[in-house]
Amino acid sequence: MNWITNYVRPQINSLFSRREVPENLWTKCPECGTMLFHRELSGNQNVCSNCDHHMAISPRDRFHALFDGGIFTEVKVPDPVADPLHFRDQKKYPDRVKAAQKASGERDAMLVAEGEINRTPIVAAAQDFAFMAGSMGMYVGNAIIAAAERAVKLKRPLVLFSASGGARMQEGMLSLMQMPRTTVAVQMLKEAGLPYIVVLTHPTTGGVTASYAML
Incomplete structure (x- = not known):
């Protein structure tokens, strides 16, 4: 029981735990609401690839x-x-x-x-x-x-x-x-x-x- 409590359960919890996501990874287009990958948006001169909104x-x-x-x-x-x-x-x-x-x-x-x-x-x-x-x-x-x-x-x-x-x-x-x-x-x-x-x-x-x- 101790083995399950002390080892197995923490491993399972860590497997399914929510990973931290950097806050600046995605940007939401203020015009159409599309979530855009920051690197992709930057490479497109800050223009939304979905609606062509210029940020x-x-x-x-x-x-x-x-x-x-x-x-x-x-x-x-x-x-x-x-x-x-x-x-x-x-x-x-x-x-x-x-x-x-x-x-x-x-x-x-x-x-x-x-x-x-x-x-x-x-x-x-x-x-x-x-x-x-x-x-x-x-x-x-x-x-x-x-x-x-x-x-x-x-x-x-x-x-x-x-x-x-x-x-x-x-x-x-x-x-x-x-x-x-x-x-x-x-x-x-x-x-x-x-x-x-x-x-x-x-x-x-x-x-x-x-x-x-x-x-």
Whole structure:
């Protein structure tokens, strides 16, 4: 009896026990509800193989698809003053930023990089809607200015992928000030005679649409 209890039963239980499945193994299509194997979805540029629904793409994945060989170099973006308004709703603003950084692995809602497309060097910037809805704050403003200055310095085109719900409310008027700041950055490119190409991705709304996304 002890042999059955101590050895046989645990073996049977382990045989039929539910195995742990990694959480990121499957992705559910928000349009048709089909469960898609993550690797297959990634290989199909985040497009559902059942209904052709286009899902969001992170800036890094977008750059891997955009640049030759998926090779790119990040452009450093100056860090702005953290929480200048000491904003708080249900959470403190710095806590929301830290949570978004942990979830996305990025510093903020925009990534800037340089690389080549068909051997033509360019500078690119991409917003991450997964980071606080891609909201435009001081960091995003700094990122666009850094991208424009880099493009002008190297005499390269700037390609920008927008994805944003608009201005970041936690930064108040400072967020709205990014509209004229980014407009000046785009004007720098035009005065230098450099191409400025904006790829509007879903969703692009609010102050982002009213500034650098439509210039």
